[in-house]
Amino acid sequence: MKIREKELNNIINDKKSGSLDILLRLKKHLMKVCSDEAYMKYVIEVSENKLNHFPAVQNFLKDLKKVFKNFNQKELKKYLKKSVDEQENSIQNLFERNKKLLMKNRVITTISFSKTLLEIFKLLYKENPELKVFITESRPNNEGKLLAKKLIKEEVNSHLIVDAMMNYAVQKSDCIIIGADQILKNGNIVNKTGSYPLALCAKANKKPFYVIATKDKITNKNKYFPTEYSSDEIWEYKNSKLQITNYYFEEIPKNLITKILI
Template sequence: MTAQGGAFDVVEYYHDLVAKDPSISMPVAAVSSLVKVVEQQRATTMSEFMKIVRAASEVLKEATHRSISVSAGCDVFLQQMARLSHAQGVEECRDALISAGNNFVMTAGQCRDQVAEIGSPFVRDDQTILIHSYSRVIMGLLHRAVKQNKRFRVYVTESRPDKSGLRAADELLKLGVPCEVVLDAAVGYIMEKVDLVLVGAEGVVESGGLINKVGTYQLAIIAKAAKKPFYALAESYKFVRLYPLSQYDLPTYRSDLLAFKDSGNVDWQTELQENNPTLDYTPPEYITLLFTDLGVMTPSGVSDELIKFYLD
């Protein structure tokens, strides 16, 4: 499916970006793809122009199964378009939107660096840190801590079903950081040895809660019960206009997840891969602080930032 029925395929372009650059975050890839849509289309009226971009955004969201991160990037781009459309003609809006989108892509990496800089004072010598899955922004923070000659140890959750924690462990070993991979089910077992917990985020919702790799919620519950600080790291472009009240309010929810089986001969390995959730929601009361490129925040500060962005 193409963005406007022509030759340009926004979904293919997005997947090519992600395949060529594994370090690119999904919101950034989404914005880059929509910039390309704007460059390719030649609408003559503002309404046609906005309709094409919105349609391309919707196609991209659907193709990525309503990915929280992709939706966040698309929404940032659409909000920028809405701002520019009020005071300018089509050509001026197109040029300004391309410029704004390219600037966002170029500065996105700086956001990750700023998060690492802001969070680094919380990593101290002789700490034992627990991280969940693989997060680029957390790895950036730990890279910075190593460069500052801090000595610490890291437990990494295996993070099923894709076992992405193994990637984080390999990267930490290359940095010379002592680490160990723990089973997701063993988080409670090792929590008393941990000084702090660090997690990334697919999205930060209006309440200040997190949408992240499945297993984050149970980790947060155990951390709170053990009175361990639970810190979340996220770039501000991952703030999303969602207000889930439960695990089943997420855009990625499917009614067939974890459906009971009533017959034999089930391939349980396939079942684990295909019919389990990949994300969960962690309510704000379990989060100690958020480290963002806008500064250190309590969860309640997220709503204020979203209001500033969307009502500015």
């Protein structure tokens, strides 16, 4: 397998990173291969199929195809460079728009791994070195551990807990902040499984529950249909009387959300 195909496989089969992290890596991969029309077409087709549950990725690919239609290497590279720059600047702009609200919170609970949240917490820590983040491990792929490792590298105080301990963390937090894989047209959001019970814990403890996401997470869909993943990720044990369900994402109703920060 060529290096570029290996890199692409790592991107489209990534089960731990958030959609914006995957999207940014996909854009940078396309920038490196934009001289190869046939391969770019292949990347677009594979990404549309494998990453069809990420609106941000699909919206980007839809726009990219319009530019790709009249293949011009110079224009493609210019378009991709602009798109990368805009995405990398979008988090800073998102933070600045919501800085006043975010600065009110010293202890925060979150779930899973989100590139957006990672960057927001890094910016928040620069303003408030007392910041502490509770992170649920986020079974079955333990993306919470990934977020904890990255926050620790930035010297952010991090507290990793098992998913079942989320109420313990909520009680000790000023607020709950999660990312979003999708913002539905009806006002509900889609995020890593465990976000719904986290929202319920927030309501029970009268703590604000915020969703922070860039505008490219907004979709025209009114309903989310979850995809089932391998049961082996939970337990490899097999028995005719045993059923195992493994959904990565779930829908959180808008009435449990204090505010969507975009």
